[in-house]
Amino acid sequence: MRFALSNLLTSGAAIGLMLAAGPAMATEIMVQGDVCSGAVQHRPDAGVAYQPGVDAYGRKVAPADLSGGSAIRIPDTIAIDITVELQKRYGLPSDSRLFKPEARIGTLEVDRDGAMRFNGEPVSRDEALAVQAACRAALGLPPLPLPKPAK
Structure with missing residues (x-):
């Protein structure tokens, strides 16, 4: 060197x-x-390490979990109804009280680990990627980079 x-x-x-x-x-x-190596090694000041219950000036602060946690329980599986908006797709009038503006196609279930099933049947990798792309587009998010092909 x-x-x-x-x-x-x-x-x-x-x-x-x-x-x-x-x-x-x-x-x-x-x-x-x-x-x-000793000359360039980072040695932080003693007071900069994280200390629970203390702010940057050494004053005591309340813990972040004041109420003891969240009462909301996230389900293991989330079910999403897949529908077609008939009124928008076919230009149907909406002035009838009997008209239901959508048709149910099926249910997409998504597990915590990302596994998907449509009407109880496993979804292929390509179908799962298509669902993810559609959801990102619907939310206004940029598309994910394409994955490398499986070997």
């Missing part, structure tokens, strides 16, 4: 080398091995 002399002037060793070498010294010093 080579360092310019100006980078090492603050080091006692560099100053000693300059005094011993005199004016004939080269403008670069060669340093080998792990000599500089």
Whole structure:
């Protein structure tokens, strides 16, 4: 590893080398091995480490979970009804009280691990990717990069 002399002037060793070498010294010093690892190692101040219940100024603060947690239980499976909006698709009038503006196609179930089933049948990898892309588009999110093909 080579360092310019100006980078090492603050080091006692560099100053000693300059005094011993005199004016004939080269403008670069060669340093080998792990000599500089201690000089560049990060050593945080003692007071900057996270301390629970204390703010950045050392004052006591209340814990974040004041009420003891959330009462909402997230289900293991989320069911999504897949429908077609007939009024929008076919331009049907909506002034009839008997008109239901959508037709139920089926139910998509999504497990916590991301596994999907449509009407109880497992969804293929390509179908799952198509569902994810449609959901991202509906939410106004950018598309995900295409995955590498399975081998």
